[in-house]
Amino acid sequence: MKFRRVLASLVLALSLPAGIAAAASPAPPAGLTARDFAREPAIQGLSISPSGKNLVGIVSPDGDTRYIAIWETANPGKAPVILGAQKMRLMAVQFIKDDRLAVVAQQLFTVGTRATHLQKIYITDLKGEKWTPAIPDQKASSEQEEFANKTSNPSIVSILPNDPKHILVIDNRLDGQGDIYKVDIYRGTAERLYRGSDKYANYEPDWNGNLRARSYIDFDNGAIFIGQQFLNASTGQWEDHFRSYARDRNLTEVAGFSQDPNIVYVSKREKDKEGIYEYDLTQKKIVGPAFEHKLFEAGGVRQDKSGRLLGFTYLADEPRTYWTDEKLAAIAKGLGPALGVANVSVDWNDPAGGATAKVSYPDGAGAYVLDWSDDLKYVLVEKSGPNLSPEYYLLTDGAKLTLLGKSMPHIPGAALGDSRLVQYKARDGLVIPAFLHTPSKARFGAGPYPAIVLPHGGPTARDFLGWDVSGWTKYFTARGYVVIQPQFRGSAGWGDKLYRAGDRQWGLAMQDDNDDAAKYLASQGLAAPDRIAIFGYSYGGYAAMAASIRPNGLYQCAISGAGAPEIRRFQNRTYENRFLREFQRPTVGGVDLLDNAGKASIPIFVYHGDRDTTVEIEQSERFVAALKTAGRPHRYLAIKDMGHQFNLMTPAHVETQLVEIEKYLTTECGPGGL
Structure with a gap:
């Protein structure tokens, strides 16, 4: 579809009732469902205009469809202006000027056998009356160029806060890659400042x-x-x-x-x-x-x-x-007492060795400054944490807090158990950080519990102790599981020693760290040794596959989402790029799982999105085919129209994952289920 036609039908001004963001939700069921965790938040992604006159955010009254809501800060209880999309999914919105918004919209896109997700940035006024692409359209000279242009997304380099009419945008289209334009957001014209x-x-x-x-x-x-x-x-x-x-x-x-x-x-x-x-x-x-x-x-x-x-x-x-800044520091300090935030502390040992200190962090939920008007009259505040989905407040004149909305009001925090920052020692003595999520003692007792070891993707990434939008932690603690997220060697963001310790240790020492997390749970009396599973996505999916071929008997089953078992393919990708060949390729090495699929000693559930362009679905298919040839117990699921990253998943995709993972854990994970 040509973009002119997309724009013609992209957004409509809708009439919805006031208070959409904080609309009453159904009473929570006796047991929280996968749908409860997977539905779109009632409110998310808020920002405030430079003058402080308006607020904008993404809202969803039904948990499926996203709309843009624009409120008056002086009267947040007044019905917001609502903008909605017919053909595209609204992903994000922010103010670029007092009266103009940048909107990221997404839709499925297929040309021939190539299937992906298309994302574009549009500029609109606060009534949704005029919509223009961030960079004016240009005619493609070939089918290849048309595909590249439609699947590339221009990036806003600067909103030029001191310029009332312009923003800077970088052109990522094939013909003009790297060109930087000064865009007049009112006239829809662009002046090239630098040629890529x-x-x-x-x-x-x-x-x-x-x-x-x-x-x-x-x-x-x-x-x-x-x-x-x-x-x-x-x-x-x-x-x-x-x-x-x-x-x-x-x-x-x-x-x-x-x-x-x-x-x-x-x-x-x-x-x-x-x-x-x-x-x-x-x-x-x-x-x-x-x-x-x-x-x-x-x-x-x-x-x-x-x-x-x-x-x-x-x-x-x-x-x-x-x-x-003294004013913002004072505001941030005052939010905790005002919103009932309590802190806990932990003795922290630096993975690099040497430094030890008390680390204090919010217990269950913290309060954070998100955004503010230029004069600080209005400040946007979020209260959230592992046991509290984000709540948004407006602080006016440093004194009055007004609740704007709760993102998941139907999920009671008391049902989610407890979450905390912990550390354990790997078998070689390296200190491994981890996030530990335990179920409610009032409902499930003191343990031991069925357990899930949940390694993150990347692997050069890390987890945080905030609200888990995927549901992979709290959906399961609400069902009586203990979940641990090991920050295994090779993880980024914890220091150079931990990061470099993962070099060429895929399926080896990195895998030991995950196994040692399982042993930590058992040693603490939190997990029954014969009721532990491993689940991961992306690199975590690789780790789950690797666990299935390890003859250590730690896990009853493994669950791999979008895993990449063919380590050679990843090495080859880094080899094709000279910079990555020296920067990243030295980190990639270890066990190629496809060659070893026949050694799988525990049942494994493999699933993958069929629009994944980061890790091709064919990798999971080849691993499953090898399992089948070897007669190893497995289950496989291809999820239609799902991409790799979370923003390429719909609520239905998230719900499917939670339902199918739980079903597998309870029926096919080891003898009689976990």
Whole structure:
């Protein structure tokens, strides 16, 4: 379908009752269902306009269809303006100007045998009367170019907060890849500022929208590196500053531009944990730390539209902010008492060794500053945690808190049990962080319980202790399971030692860490040793497949979602790209599971989405075929129209996963079910 026709029927203004976001939900059933966890949140993705006049978010009164809702902050109880889509799924919305929104919309897209999900960014007014693509359409010269153009998504580089009419957009279409445009969001016109090239990429704007940094890839005596350039304002010339060699796996990247034109914030790893540092453009060197945390990795820099420093983010149990701005720090500090947040603490041993400290974090739910108006009259607040789906509040004049809506009001926190941050030692002594989710003692007793070891995807990723939108943790604790999420070696975001310890350990020491999580549960009296299963998705799916061929008897069954058993295919992909060949390929190695499928010693359930373009469904199909040839117990499910990432799953896809996993656990997992 041509985009002009999509736009013609994309969005309608709808008339829905006031209070849509906080509409009454049915009383929770005696046992929470998969549908309860899988349905669309009643409210999500809120942001506030720069002036503070309006709020916008995604709402869903029926749990299936998403709409955009726009409220007046001065009267949040008034019926919001509602915008809805006929042919596309609304994924995200945010203010780019006081009276303009950027909307991400998605739909299924198929050309010939190629099936994927199409996502585009549109600009609209607050009444939904005019919709334009972020970059004007262009005519494709071939079917290949048309497919590439339709499946590529332009990215907003900067909303230019100090420019009342324009934003900066990067063109990711085949013919104009890397071009950067200054887009007039009222006229729908675009002026190209920079032409993309095969050499330069990653243009970074400062807080005023001026493009002042870019990077390129080159070679130094055969070693590939990313070179960083900055624009010299005096000469108008781009100048080289520093290099990040792929083989070192320690990228120095621009984190933000300070108000001092000579100082740039950069993120890099000076020690085990990544930090934020001040880089002097005139001296061409780092002059000191801006933010370091001895236990956790720095995330980024928070600034206002004038470039004034507001705080730094870091990755603890959750992404957290260390506020340097006194007003925001005071607001954040006052939210806990106002919203009844209690804290717990744990003795924390740094996986890198040495540092030990008490770490405090919210018990069940915390309160966070999400967004604010330029004058701080209005502040958007979220209260959420592993046992509380997000609730949204509006703080007015630093004193009045108004509940805007609850995302999952039908799920009572008391039914979800408890969640906490723990650590255990792997068999070689390495300290492994983990998130432990236990069922309600009042309902299920003190244990031991049936257990699920849940390794994350990536594997260079990590989990957080927030609300689990997938339902993979709390759906099962609500049914009496204990669930543990090991942050096995190779996980990112916990420091360099833990990350590098996973090099070429797929199915080996990384798998030991998952097994040691199962043993930890048994040693704590939380899991019956003969009632443990392993379930994972993506790399976690690989880990579940790997567990099925290990003759250690720890698990009664394995469940693999979108797993990638053919490690050679992943290695080949990294080999095709010279940068990845030096940066990532050294990390990928271990057991190729397809060659060993015949050794499967426990039942395994394999499922995969048929529109997965990240891990091809054929990988699961080949693994299942090998199981079948060897006569090993298994079950297989292809889920229609499901992609790989969570945002490519509908509520029906999520519900199907939860239902089928539970069914397998109770009927086919080991003798008589788990």
